[in-house]
Amino acid sequence: MDTNEILLQRAGRLGHIILNRPKAINALNDSMITAITAALQDWATDDGVETVLLSGAGERGLCAGGDIVAIYRHIQAGADKEVFWEDEYRMNSLISRYPKPIVALMDGVVLGGGIGLSAHASHRVVTERTTVGMPETRIGFIPDVGGCFLYSRAPGELGTHLALTAGTGTGADAILLGLADYYVDSAGLPELVAALAHTPAEEAIARFAHTEVPPSGLEKERLWIDACYAYDDAEEILAALQESGEPNAREAAAELAAKSPTSVKLTLEALRRARGMDTLEEVLDQDYRLGIRLLAAPDFAEGIRAQVIDKDRSPKWKPATLAEVDREAVESYFADLGEGELGLGSAHLPAGRTKA
Numbered sequence: 001m002d003t004n005e006i007l008l009q010r011a012g013r014l015g016h017i018i019l020n021r022p023k024a025i026n027a028l029n030d031s032m033i034t035a036i037t038a039a040l041q042d043w044a045t046d047d048g049v050e051t052v053l054l055s056g057a058g059e060r061g062l063c064a065g066g067d068i069v070a071i072y073r074h075i076q077a078g079a080d081k082e083v084f085w086e087d088e089y090r091m092n093s094l095i096s097r098y099p100k101p102i103v104a105l106m107d108g109v110v111l112g113g114g115i116g117l118s119a120h121a122s123h124r125v126v127t128e129r130t131t132v133g134m135p136e137t138r139i140g141f142i143p144d145v146g147g148c149f150l151y152s153r154a155p156g157e158l159g160t161h162l163a164l165t166a167g168t169g170t171g172a173d174a175i176l177l178g179l180a181d182y183y184v185d186s187a188g189l190p191e192l193v194a195a196l197a198h199t200p201a202e203e204a205i206a207r208f209a210h211t212e213v214p215p216s217g218l219e220k221e222r223l224w225i226d227a228c229y230a231y232d233d234a235e236e237i238l239a240a241l242q243e244s245g246e247p248n249a250r251e252a253a254a255e256l257a258a259k260s261p262t263s264v265k266l267t268l269e270a271l272r273r274a275r276g277m278d279t280l281e282e283v284l285d286q287d288y289r290l291g292i293r294l295l296a297a298p299d300f301a302e303g304i305r306a307q308v309i310d311k312d313r314s315p316k317w318k319p320a321t322l323a324e325v326d327r328e329a330v331e332s333y334f335a336d337l338g339e340g341e342l343g344l345g346s347a348h349l350p351a352g353r354t355k356a
Contacts (some may be wrong), residue, residue, distance in 0.1 A: 014193075017054050028065070029067040055193070106126045115145060119180070125192070133168035141299075173216045302316060
């Protein structure tokens, strides 16, 4: 079954979902999310499907994130994207709670929405070509799709560092961060896919996965990262980075200072709150509150314009500095949406807890 931008294939006991927009590094749009969700729902109760596989067409990567150009055009036309966020976040939750193994081939570029598609899966495979990251502060947004759930649980402050600076990591970094599980040579992926058609996921992956993962570059930076990002205040973090004797810390300071001040403060607050949340769904509800309100804020459209429309890489953030984004403004983004809440968290509260 082909739906153009999503290819659905069956081989033996494998259901294979292929993102098929290689020229856009398989960026996700509304119709793709709808097609992926429908396939997952169908295969969940199909006794002929033992394992689901997620991969991307082309050589560049699994998924570069959401189709932000399309979102920008909707914003400029005066439309909103509540439905896009809702459908995507429900898909993220479905993947995380899927009753069958989902193997995500995180080969090449895996950014933003691509993380939401793959890093919540049960079996996450990276390669020597993998680049992972949540680049949202670069475009005036926040790491959504449950990115703050994952980053808040990474060792030390590594997740905070990557989230605030829009940094990226390798396949080895992804395993350290908790975004992936297995390291496989990219040359072995076709054989792995073939094996998954007739072999249980765990057994098939074990044939190809490295017993020892290559060293993580991020692990070597832990000392200064943990020290500089230990604060709950963005200005204190920036000052610590600027005052550090580590050249990489000062480079991180420059990266952080160039990002949307509103996004940086919201991201830090979202990460800290996510640490105290028990489920992915609670974080997705938080993502939805922030996402809806950021649609109406100036930095999101401006960030997309600067990065992918005009490509001048010179966004004009409003407010322009961290100091101008006060606590009251930050708190306002996290306020309950009332009847407009996504409501995923209330359906998956841990035993003994009640909705506040």
